[in-house]
Amino acid sequence: MFRCAICGERIKGDIDTVGIQCENCGGRVFYKERPNVKKELKAR
Ligand SMILES: [Zn+2]
Structure with missing residues (x-):
């Protein structure tokens, strides 16, 4: 997630999908929903 x-x-679907964007704000920067892991991923 x-x-x-x-x-x-929350982002639905596969983060690896090309061109995926936040449905709410259109942002393209996501992070894993884990308490101890704050690793940012930038979708292309
Ligand atoms: Zn957003």
């Missing part, structure tokens, strides 16, 4: 780094919206 991933979350938008901008608004915190």
Whole structure:
């Protein structure tokens, strides 16, 4: 599960999908929804 780094919206589907964007704010920066892991991923 991933979350938008901008608004915190949960991202549905595969983070590896080309052109994926946050449905709420259109952001393209996400992070894994894990308490101890804050690794940012930038979708292309
Ligand atoms: Zn967002």
